[in-house]
Structure formats: C-alpha cells, structure tokens
Amino acid sequence: MQRIAVLAGDGIGQExxxxxxxxxxxxxxxxGLPLRFEEFDFANCRYYEQHGQMMPSxxxxxxxxxxxxxxxxxxxxxxxxxxxxxxxxxxxFRREFDQYVNLRPARLMPGVRSPLAGRQPGDIDMWIVRExxxxxxxxxxxxxxxxxxxxxVLQETVMSRVGVDRVLRFAFELAASRPRARLTxxxxxxxxxxxxxxxxxxxxxxxxxxxxxxxxKFHIDIxxxxxxxxxxxxxxxxxxxxxxxxxxxLGPACTGTIAIAPSANLNPTRExxxxxxxxxxxxxxxxxxxxxxxxxxxxxxxxxxxFLGHRAAHDAVMAAIETVLADPAAPKTRDLGGSASCTQLGxxxxxxx
Amino acid sequence: MQRIAVLAGDGIGQExxxxxxxxxxxxxxxxGLPLRFEEFDFANCRYYEQHGQMMPSxxxxxxxxxxxxxxxxxxxxxxxxxxxxxxxxxxxFRREFDQYVNLRPARLMPGVRSPLAGRQPGDIDMWIVRExxxxxxxxxxxxxxxxxxxxxVLQETVMSRVGVDRVLRFAFELAASRPRARLTxxxxxxxxxxxxxxxxxxxxxxxxxxxxxxxxKFHIDIxxxxxxxxxxxxxxxxxxxxxxxxxxxLGPACTGTIAIAPSANLNPTRExxxxxxxxxxxxxxxxxxxxxxxxxxxxxxxxxxxFLGHRAAHDAVMAAIETVLADPAAPKTRDLGGSASCTQLGxxxxxxx
Ligand SMILES: CC(C)[C@H](C(=O)O)[C@@H](O)C(=O)O
Ligand SMILES: CC(C)[C@H](C(=O)O)[C@@H](O)C(=O)O
Numbered sequence: 076m077q078r079i080a081v082l083a084g085d086g087i088g089q090e091x092x093x094x095x096x097x098x099x100x101x102x103x104x105x106x107g108l109p110l111r112f113e114e115f116d117f118a119n120c121r122y123y124e125q126h127g128q129m130m131p132s133x134x135x136x137x138x139x140x141x142x143x144x145x146x147x148x149x150x151x152x153x154x155x156x157x158x159x160x161x162x163x164x165x166x167x168f169r170r171e172f173d174q175y176v177n178l179r180p181a182r183l184m185p186g187v188r189s190p191l192a193g194r195q196p197g198d199i200d201m202w203i204v205r206e207x208x209x210x211x212x213x214x215x216x217x218x219x220x221x222x223x224x225x226x227x228v229l230q231e232t233v234m235s236r237v238g239v240d241r242v243l244r245f246a247f248e249l250a251a252s253r254p255r256a257r258l259t260x261x262x263x264x265x266x267x268x269x270x271x272x273x274x275x276x277x278x279x280x281x282x283x284x285x286x287x288x289x290x291x292k293f294h295i296d297i298x299x300x301x302x303x304x305x306x307x308x309x310x311x312x313x314x315x316x317x318x319x320x321x322x323x324x325l326g327p328a329c330t331g332t333i334a335i336a337p338s339a340n341l342n343p344t345r346e347x348x349x350x351x352x353x354x355x356x357x358x359x360x361x362x363x364x365x366x367x368x369x370x371x372x373x374x375x376x377x378x379x380x381x382f383l384g385h386r387a388a389h390d391a392v393m394a395a396i397e398t399v400l401a402d403p404a405a406p407k408t409r410d411l412g413g414s415a416s417c418t419q420l421g422x423x424x425x426x427x428x
Numbered sequence: 429m430q431r432i433a434v435l436a437g438d439g440i441g442q443e444x445x446x447x448x449x450x451x452x453x454x455x456x457x458x459x460g461l462p463l464r465f466e467e468f469d470f471a472n473c474r475y476y477e478q479h480g481q482m483m484p485s486x487x488x489x490x491x492x493x494x495x496x497x498x499x500x501x502x503x504x505x506x507x508x509x510x511x512x513x514x515x516x517x518x519x520x521f522r523r524e525f526d527q528y529v530n531l532r533p534a535r536l537m538p539g540v541r542s543p544l545a546g547r548q549p550g551d552i553d554m555w556i557v558r559e560x561x562x563x564x565x566x567x568x569x570x571x572x573x574x575x576x577x578x579x580x581v582l583q584e585t586v587m588s589r590v591g592v593d594r595v596l597r598f599a600f601e602l603a604a605s606r607p608r609a610r611l612t613x614x615x616x617x618x619x620x621x622x623x624x625x626x627x628x629x630x631x632x633x634x635x636x637x638x639x640x641x642x643x644x645k646f647h648i649d650i651x652x653x654x655x656x657x658x659x660x661x662x663x664x665x666x667x668x669x670x671x672x673x674x675x676x677x678l679g680p681a682c683t684g685t686i687a688i689a690p691s692a693n694l695n696p697t698r699e700x701x702x703x704x705x706x707x708x709x710x711x712x713x714x715x716x717x718x719x720x721x722x723x724x725x726x727x728x729x730x731x732x733x734x735f736l737g738h739r740a741a742h743d744a745v746m747a748a749i750e751t752v753l754a755d756p757a758a759p760k761t762r763d764l765g766g767s768a769s770c771t772q773l774g775x776x777x778x779x780x781x
Contacts, residue, residue: 150618157618158625166619190656192545211564216585216622226589230622232569236579265503265510266519266673269569269583272511296673297709300681303543303656320619320649321674328653356650 077383080138080348081114081145085121085160086357087367087417088147094369094421095145095376098395101425102380102388110383112145118164120151129155129163135171143379144168144350147372148357162214165352169207172347174340175238176245177205177319178378179354181306181326181336185401187411189331191303199330201309204246205319207340209238210270212316234270234315236277243281245343246313250288253310258282260292261314261322274315295321302329327354334410335370335396339378351379368408369421370396395427430736433491433701434467434498438474438513439710440720440770441500447722447774448498448729451748454778455733455741463736465498471517473504482508482516488524492700496732497521499705500725504712515567518705522560525700527693528591529598530558530672531731532707534659534679534689538754540764542684544656552683554662557599558672560693562591563623565669587623587668589630596634598696599666603641606663611635613645614667614675627668648674655682680707687763688723688749692731704732721761722774723749748780 083092096112103110115138116122117130131137138144149164150157168174183189183199216230250258260278264271275292282290293301295318301308302325314322327336333355340350353371361367374396381389399405399420406423407413415423436445449465456463468491469475470483484490491497502517503510521527536542536552569583603611613631617624628645635643646654648671654661655678667675680689689707706724714720730745752758752773759776760766768776 156625158621161618162621190544192543211585212619212621214621218626224589228587228623228626230585230620232564232583232585234581236577263670263673265514266565267583267670268511268515268565268567270581272509273571273581296677299652299674299678300686303678303681304686317616317620320616321652324649325652325656325678328656333653333657 076109076111077142078111078113078140079143079145079379080141081112082118082147083114084119084147084149084357085151086148086359086362087355088119088149088357090362090365090367090417091353091369091372092145092147094417095372097421098373098392098425098428099376099380102391102428105391105428106385106388108380108385108388113141118146119149120155120160123155123160123163129160139172139347141348143383144348145376145379146350146352148353148355150357151359153359166212168350169340172342172350173208173344174342174347174350175206175208176242176341176343177207177323178339178341179203179205179323179326179336181323181330182332183330184332184335185397186403187331187335187400189329191306191329194306199306201306201326202249202311203319203323203326204242204249204311204313205323206238206242206314206316208316209233209235210316232270234273239274239277240281243277243313246311247281247285247288250311251285255310256287257289257310259298259309259312260290261295261298261312261318262292263295263318265294298322299325302326323354334368335374337371337375337378339375339382341382349382351375365416365418366409367417368410369417370424373421373424391428392424395424398427399423429462429464430495431464431466431493432496432498432732433494434465435471435500436467437472437500437502437710438504439501439712439715440708441472441502441710443715443718443720443770444706444722444725445498445500447770448725450774451726451745451778451781452729452733455744455781458744458781459738459741461733461738461741466494471499472502473508473513476508476513476516482513492525494701496736497701497703498729498732499703501706501708501710503710506712519565521703522693525695525703526561526697527695527700527703528559528561529595529694529696530560530676531692531694532556532558532676532679532689534676534683535685536683537685537688538750539756540684540688540753542682544659544682547659552659554659554679555602555664556672556676556679557595557602557664557666558676559591559595559667559669561669562586562588563669585623587626592627592630593634596630596666599664600634600638600641603664604638608663609640610642610663612651612662612665613643614648614651614665614671615645616648616671618647631666651675652678655679676707687721688727690724690728690731692728692735694735702735704728718769718771719762720770721763722770723777726774726777744781745777748777751780752776
C-alpha cells in the first residue's frame with residue numbers, strides 16, 4: 076500500500092483538491108493501484124489562526140513516513156503574512172524533506188490560448204528544473220539599526236557544492252533522456268558575481284560528464300526575453316531557486332497555462348516523501364466561488380502517479396486532460412474561456428481518465 | 429558648455445556609438461545645443477588586454493567632472509570574463525557615480541512587431557525604475573572549502589534604508605507625474621523572507637506620502653507572468669537591482685524592442701555624471717558585421733538630452749525614431765525585418781531629426 080498525505084491548504088486549494096482526489100481515485104480504481112489517501116488538516120492558515128503556528132509540532136512524525144504529499148495551495152494574507160504561512164509549511168517541507176528538485180513543465184496544450192502570437196501546440200515543450208532547498212531562499216540574515224535612517228538589511232545567498240551538483244545531475248540526466256538532449260542553464264554571473272560564477276563552474280564540470288547533452292547558458296534577464304521570443308528553443312532549463320521560481324511562472328504564462336501547470340517537489344533519494352502541488356497559489360480573489368481551474372491539481376496528481384511508479388495511470392490522466400482541453404464541447408472554467416465550475420471540469424476529466 | 433564623455437565599449441558598441449553621435453550632433457546643430465563630445469578609449473576589453481584592467485587608475489578624474497557619460501556596450505567574453513569586464517566598468521560607474529536610479533521604458537512602438545498576440549502601439553507604455561547600486565548586486569561574500577566536496581559559496585544581498593527610500597521616492601514622483609499615476613512594486617517577500625519584506629515595508633511607508641498614486645505589488649514570479657499576459661496594466665514599476673534587471677529585459681521583449689530599448693543610469697542629485705546606454709549588450713555574435721540596430725544607442729541619447737535639459741531636442745529624436753520605424757519604406761536593420769546597415773538606419777534617423 077502506498078500512503079499519500081493530503082493537505083488541501085487554503086483558498087482555492089479547498090476546491091481543487093477534491094477534484095484532484097476525484098481523478099486520482101478514478102484511475103486508482105481503473106488500474107487497481109494500491110493507493111491510500113489520508114487527509115490532514117494542517118499546513119493552512121485556518122490552522123494558524125487556531126494554534127498560532129502552521130503545523131503541529133509532530134508534523135514530521137505524522138506525514139514524514141508517507142510515500143508522497145498531495146498539496147493544494149497555501150496562503151491567506153488577510154490573516155497571516157505570506158512569509159509566515161509559506162515558511163511554516165511549503166518551504167519547510169521542501170527543506171525538511173530535502174525535496175531538492177522542483178520539476179515543472181511548460182507545454183503548449185491543445186485548446187489553450189497562448190498570449191504569444193502564432194504558436195501551435197507542440198511548439199513549446201520544456202521542463203524547468205529548479206534547485207529547491209538553498210540559494211537565494213536562505214534563512215540567514217537580519218537587520219541592523221532597525222527603525223532608523225541607518226537601517227541595513229542583509230540576506231545571504233547560500234550555494235553548496237552538494238546542493239548545486241545534485242540538482243544539476245538530475246537536470247543533465249533528464250536532458251540526456253530526451254530526444255533533443257538540450258540543457259540551458261540560467262545564470263547571472265555578470266552581475267551576481269560571487270555565487271553565479273560558481274554555478275557556471277559547476278555546470279561546466281557536469282557538462283564534461285555528459286558529452287551527449289548540448290549545453291548553453293543565458294543570463295536570467297535575456298533568458299526571460301528568450302522565453303517570450305523563442306520559447307521553442309528550450310528543452311530542459313536548470314536554474315537556482317529564485318531563477319527557477321521566476322522561469323517556472325513565466326514559462327507557463329507563455330503557454331497560457333499558468334492556472335493548470337503542476338509542480339513536483341522531488342526527493343529523488345526517496346528518503347523522505349516528495350510533494351506534488353499546482354503552480355498557482357491560493358488565489359484569495361476567486362476562492363469560495365467554485366470557479367477555480369482544477370487542472371493544475373490534477374496534473375500534479377499525474378506527476379505523483381508517475382513518481383510512484385504508475386506510468387500507465389499517469390498517461391491516462393494526461394490523455395484525459397488533453398482530451399477535455401481540446402474538446403470545444405467539454406466544460407471549461409472561466410480562465411479557459413468557459414463558464415463551468417471547478418467540479419464540472421474535474422468530473423469531465425475523471426470520466427475521460 | 430555641457431561636456432559628454434563618450435565610451436563606445438566593445439562589440440557592436442563600436443558600431444552603434446557613431447550613429448548615436450551622428451544623431452546627437454544633428455540635433456545639437458539644429459537646436460543650437462552647447463554640447464561637447466569627448467571620446468575616451470577605456471572601459472572596454474581591448475583596454476583590458478593591453479593594461480590588465482578595464483580603466484586607468486585616474487578614470488574618475490578623467491570623466492567624473494563631465495555632465496554625462498554616453499556609453500556603448502561592454503563585454504567580450506572570449507578574452508575577458510563578463511564579471512571582470514562589467515565590474516571593472518559599467519557596474520563601477522553605477523556605484524562610484526552613485527547612479528542610484530536605472531530608468532528604462534517598455535513601450536510598444538509603431539512598426540515593431542510584438543511577440544504578443546493582438547497588441548497595438550499605445551497598448552504598452554511603462555517605465556521600469558530599477559535600484560542600481562545595492563541589493564542583490566553586492567560585492568560581499570566568498571567561498572569556503574574551495575575545490576572540495578564541502579565547498580560553500582555565500583553572497584550577501586544588502587538593502588539600506590537610504591538606498592531603498594531614494595529609489596522609491598524617484599519612482600513615486602514619476603508615477604505621480606503620469607496620467608494614470610499607478611505604481612507597481614516587484615517583490616518576493618513570500619520566499620526571500622528577510623530583505624524583501626523590508627522592501628515591502630518601505631513601499632508602504634512611501635505610499636502613505638503619495639495618496640494620489642495607486643499602488644499594487646506582485647511577487648516577481650507572477651509579475652513576469654503578468655508582463656506577458658496583461659502588460660497594459662503597468663505604468664511605473666519599481667524594483668530591486670536584480671528584479672529590475674529582469675523586468676527591464678522582459679518588458680522590452682514583450683514589446684519586441686529589446687534591440688532598441690535605452691537605459692538611463694541616473695544620479696538625480698547631479699553630484700556625479702549620469703550614464704546613458706542601450707539595454708542590449710555588446711553582441712559578439714553579430715559584432716563587426718555592420719548589422720546592429722543603433723536605435724537603443726540613439727534612444728539612450730534622447731534620454732540624455734532630456735536629462736541635460738533639452739526637452740525639445742529629446743522630442744525631435746523620439747519623433748524621428750518613431751517616424752522611421754513606422755515608415756515601411758525607411759531602412760530597417762535585420763532584427764526589424766529589413767536588410768539595412770547600422771549606418772543606413774542611423775543616417776535615416778539623423779535626417780528625420
Ligand atoms: C551586463 C550586466 C551586468 C547588466 C546588469 O545586470 O545590470 C545588464 O544586464 C544591464 O541590465 O545593464
Ligand atoms: C509561494 C512561494 C514561496 C513559492 C516559491 O517562491 O517557491 C511559489 O512561488 C512557488 O513557486 O512554489
């Protein structure tokens with residue numbers, strides 16, 4: 076039996092998670108998968124309001140032994156500042172469960188309108204591999220002379236050999252397995268002249284071990300421009316924590332799929348559970364209306380199935396998503412130009428899967 | 429007499445600068461402007477190859493008393509690593525001359541094809557105000573255990589009250605002067621949870637002093653997505669050094685104008701010279717071919733004229749750029765879909781100005 080910890084989180088997470096589970100249960104039944112879903116009511120802002128922290132102190136005992144975590148979205152800034160809710164949940168999972176790879180696709184899907192002119196489905200198909208545990212997201216730093224004119228705030232970016240090499244290795248392996256075998260590294264070594272030249276050095280060292288992978292690098296500023304101007308160039312893109320964060324919103328934005336893109340936070344050693352979530356956040360502005368798009372959640376579930384070894388079930392879910400997106404008569408949520416509810420779209424995909 | 433230090437720099441800077449000067453001289457004559465252009469052959473990689481440094485030791489004496497610096501582009505990675513050439517020139521100017529505002533437009537121009545679907549000239553018209561002297565571009569940090577498996581590299585992000593407030597004030601003043609009076613702040617306080625919440629705090633404090641300015645903020649990841657999905661929303665965008673760098677390439681990319689966008693590095697106190705340059709780099713791949721687009725250089729010159737108090741001359745140059753871009757019969761460089769040379773395009777603008 077594979078045990079999956081389910082955390083719906085805040086806002087639209089409460090609406091997309093039931094649809095994610097609906098589809099997971101449908102394919103689990105169809106393929107006879109040994110999955111058990113266990114829901115936990117923490118790592119959300121309602122929990123914080125009641126307990127003054129995002130999670131119980133024994134959270135690691137409660138979910139650290141599971142095979143995967145299926146997460147909705149977290150954050151409710153009206154009551155809890157984002158940096159408190161995020162560092163008390165998602166960012167803590169990534170670090171404590173050593174989910175050092177964040178893997179996110181940017182893919183032009185049938186039936187989805189791209190904001191870019193003249194692009195067809197198939198034109199854009201890349202994976203963004205983001206370092207997920209260190210780099211610019213550090214907890215080292217602080218303030219001097221607070222509240223005065225001399226106030227100074229410092230925050231350290233931290234790159235370790237171990238941390239950089241392991242995510243690069245994952246990215247090179249992924250690139251080597253793909254037909255185009257191309258890897259692009261995001262850097263900024265001309266401006267961020269201490270940590271980023273180090274990143275470049277490690278990319279070069281790793282590239283020497285993968286002669287079959289074509290490697291290039293771009294500074295993050297021009298790389299963002301290239302995402303808009305020639306997204307078809309990219310196959311696997313590897314980036315530091317912050318640059319990966321930016322590129323994995325921008326990539327889906329260029330494919331018009333920001334509401335449907337998934338995010339897999341992977342611990343490839345499987346010592347701790349990996350975590351699967353939509354890229355989108357809790358979206359307080361549309362929460363409670365039943366109009367959220369559940370595809371990000373469902374696609375994240377598909378990545379989870381794949382990671383748990385259920386490739387056929389993954390393929391069935393992806394085919395169902397594509398079928399429903401491509402079918403003009405199928406229900407569509409508002410962001411896709413339709414007027415269906417979150418539930419209606421979830422049901423349609425569950426039926427097609 | 430206003431003295432302008434001219435530094436052509438590397439690569440296509442050698443080709444675009446003569447066109448920039450051609451247009452400046454044409455309007456100086458037409459409007460009777462008291463401008464003197466003085467060329468200096470340093471702050472380029474050829475100088476580095478001969479002297480082992482990018483500039484003579486007395487560079488500050490040589491150009492620190494000028495009224496402005498007109499710069500081409502710098503960098504020739506085949507012989508000098510980018511972080512050496514940039515920190516030995518452009519980034520040093522920004523810091524030593526305390527050019528704490530980097531001001532860059534992203535504007536949809538007539539005759540330029542945007543990669544975004546269905547956008548018209550006028551739809552996109554924003555200013556990006558970038559902090560230009562501190563933040564993520566710090567020179568504080570280093571390595572431990574170099575060359576070993578335990579290697580660790582650290583780099584400090586530094587935000588000071590003085591540094592943050594002065595660029596925010598510039599941005600709020602600019603927003604207040606514009607019809608829409610809207611200011612967007614780029615943040616990442618949910619993830620970069622020490623420096624960026626401080627940035628947010630200072631934005632809030634400054635906003636209280638400008639009740640007429642409509643303020644919003646977005647995390648940099650979703651902000652990049654919005655640039656692609658609804659660029660018409662933005663009026664003035666203020667950002668830290670790194671985020672401003674990213675947005676001021678992405679914005680022009682969305683308007684199709686990355687080869688023609690200018691960058692003004694301003695010291696608003698006028699204690700030291702301000703610096704005007706194209707956004708594009710030295711472009712080694714097309715250098716020496718005479719096909720570079722000189723408009724970034726010329727538009728930078730127009731911003732320089734404005735900063736030096738010559739508003740009418742600025743307007744004439746901008747009108748000339750727009751006329752030539754909009755005229756299908758006018759010469760266009762390759763990036764604009766034509767086959768004219770850098771010189772031909774420069775001449776056409778000089779004649780129209
Ligand atoms: C060349 C580089 C150091 C520079 C920067 O990052 O500031 C450039 O990208 C720019 O935007 O002026
Ligand atoms: C919510 C935020 C802290 C998070 C991040 O920056 O990692 C999100 O943007 C993401 O990409 O998962």
